[in-house]
Amino acid sequence: MTVIFAKRAYLAAGWAENLRLEIKNGRITRLTPDAVAQLGDTCVDTLLPALANLHSHAFQRAMAGMTEYRQAGRDSFWTWRDLMYRFTARLNPVHIQAIAAQVYVEMQEAGYASVGEFHYLHHQPNGQPYDRLCELSDRIMAAAAETGIGLSHLPVLYSYAGVGEKPLEAGQRRFGNDVDRFCELVAQARGALGNLPDDCRVGIAPHSLRATCPRDLAQVVASQSSGPIHIHIAEQPREVEEVQAGLGARPVEWLLDNAPVESNWCLIHATHMTDEETCAMARSKAVAGLCPVTEANLGDGPFNGPVYLNAGGAFGVGSDSNVLISMTEELRTLEYSQRLRDLSRNVMVVGEGSAGQTLYRGAAIGGAQALGRNAGQITEGMLADLVAIDSQAPALCALQPHQLLDGLVFAAKDNVVTDLWSAGRHQVQNGHHVLRDKVTRNYKGAISELLAEL
Numbered sequence: 434m435t436v437i438f439a440k441r442a443y444l445a446a447g448w449a450e451n452l453r454l455e456i457k458n459g460r461i462t463r464l465t466p467d468a469v470a471q472l473g474d475t476c477v478d479t480l481l482p483a484l485a486n487l488h489s490h491a492f493q494r495a496m497a498g499m500t501e502y503r504q505a506g507r508d509s510f511w512t513w514r515d516l517m518y519r520f521t522a523r524l525n526p527v528h529i530q531a532i533a534a535q536v537y538v539e540m541q542e543a544g545y546a547s548v549g550e551f552h553y554l555h556h557q558p559n560g561q562p563y564d565r566l567c568e569l570s571d572r573i574m575a576a577a578a579e580t581g582i583g584l585s586h587l588p589v590l591y592s593y594a595g596v597g598e599k600p601l602e603a604g605q606r607r608f609g610n611d612v613d614r615f616c617e618l619v620a621q622a623r624g625a626l627g628n629l630p631d632d633c634r635v636g637i638a639p640h641s642l643r644a645t646c647p648r649d650l651a652q653v654v655a656s657q658s659s660g661p662i663h664i665h666i667a668e669q670p671r672e673v674e675e676v677q678a679g680l681g682a683r684p685v686e687w688l689l690d691n692a693p694v695e696s697n698w699c700l701i702h703a704t705h706m707t708d709e710e711t712c713a714m715a716r717s718k719a720v721a722g723l724c725p726v727t728e729a730n731l732g733d734g735p736f737n738g739p740v741y742l743n744a745g746g747a748f749g750v751g752s753d754s755n756v757l758i759s760m761t762e763e764l765r766t767l768e769y770s771q772r773l774r775d776l777s778r779n780v781m782v783v784g785e786g787s788a789g790q791t792l793y794r795g796a797a798i799g800g801a802q803a804l805g806r807n808a809g810q811i812t813e814g815m816l817a818d819l820v821a822i823d824s825q826a827p828a829l830c831a832l833q834p835h836q837l838l839d840g841l842v843f844a845a846k847d848n849v850v851t852d853l854w855s856a857g858r859h860q861v862q863n864g865h866h867v868l869r870d871k872v873t874r875n876y877k878g879a880i881s882e883l884l885a886e887l
């Protein structure tokens with residue numbers, strides 16, 4: 434049994450002082466406020482439920498910073514995607530594992546206990562499957578096992594280059610499966626779950642309405658009896674136009690009318706929605722998977738936040754392209770995108786209240802829901818996904834406890850994180866992941882090999 438003693442902790446019911454928290458088999462088994470630290474307790478300053486990072490394409494971390502150069506008339510989301518395709522053509526399984534491990538270390542040091550890996554690199558560069566169909570899923574799982582992050586692995590069904598069953602382009606061959614081979618891949622990945630701690634799981638991710646078709650989508654969704662279902666939706670205006678032209682409705686509108694969307698679904702981005710779509714999505718109980726840093730980087734546009742929150746919608750955040758892995762930056766970019774559009778402050782709050790607390794608490798609960806994790810709050814029975822921050826750091830030391838989440842979201846960097854537990858696994862200690870040096874050495878080795886081949 435592990436025991437954490439925290440000077441203060443943000444429990445489901447609110448702030449508590451001098452908390453002893455007991456963990457058994459990865460779960461919180463007992464909470465004792467107003468306690469005294471005992472010998473052997475791990476002592477921390479301020480304990481919070483750790484966030485889930487609900488959307489990641491780990492391999493893209495290695496191309497961060499490579500696409501920020503303006504070419505006359507040619508910089509857009511779609512030229513970014515072209516570079517990504519060229520880059521992926523060179524990645525081998527060893528590179529992919531090394532990059533994912535580095536990404537998971539950075540995520541945990543930033544305060545994320547778990548990750549939804551939206552995994553679409555499946556095959557060899559020429560499109561041939563590896564001898565073992567789920568070879569690259571194995572590599573993602575190995576990176577998660579090594580670093581201790583709580584993985585919800587989401588193999589992606591990617592079959593077409595565009596609405597109307599357009600055949601895949603050369604750069605997309607590594608992603609492609611039909612429904613039968615995809616179901617086989619998912620079954621293999623589920624079979625490999627035994628190599629991971631039991632908080633990890635496998636869901637599915639039909640890539641988008643562009644890369645699937647109505648028939649395939651219905652078939653894979655029906656094949657999934659439980660577990661998370663994630664899909665990219667309405668990220669770019671061009672995507673909205675394509676879906677409208679091909680399927681006769683806007684993407685979110687079409688999905689809600691044609692798929693059994695409920696609380697195990699996560700709609701990634703959902704950027705371009707009418708108010709009607711926004712309210713309907715909130716009512717569906719699906720989670721909005723917001724990726725504010727990537728959405729800003731790609732010029733996607735801001736989420737329809739106030740309408741969605743007023744309608745009671747659930748949300749979480751993800752680092753998506755991993756151009757920057759920062760939990761605090763993700764949350765503040767979400768709020769700032771709303772402020773810049775609405776010329777107003779504290780927009781992501783319904784009625785009265787703290788913006789930092791609303792964002793943090795909402796993302797903790799919604800993120801856990803999206804990953805199918807029994808987590809997101811500090812309460813008995815839930816997974817011990819926990820993060821400790823230092824309230825005496827210069828960025829926070831002037832604040833009262835009730836202002837700490839505002840300070841964390843708007844005034845601090847991730848370096849206020851001192852400790853992190855993923856389902857009770859104490860992976861970050863004194864601000865460093867316990868395997869950081871080894872993982873980073875492997876990462877740098879993989880990168881120099883990759884660059885030599887470019």
Ligand code: ZN
Nearest residue numbers: 490551665753
């Ligand atoms: Zn994505």
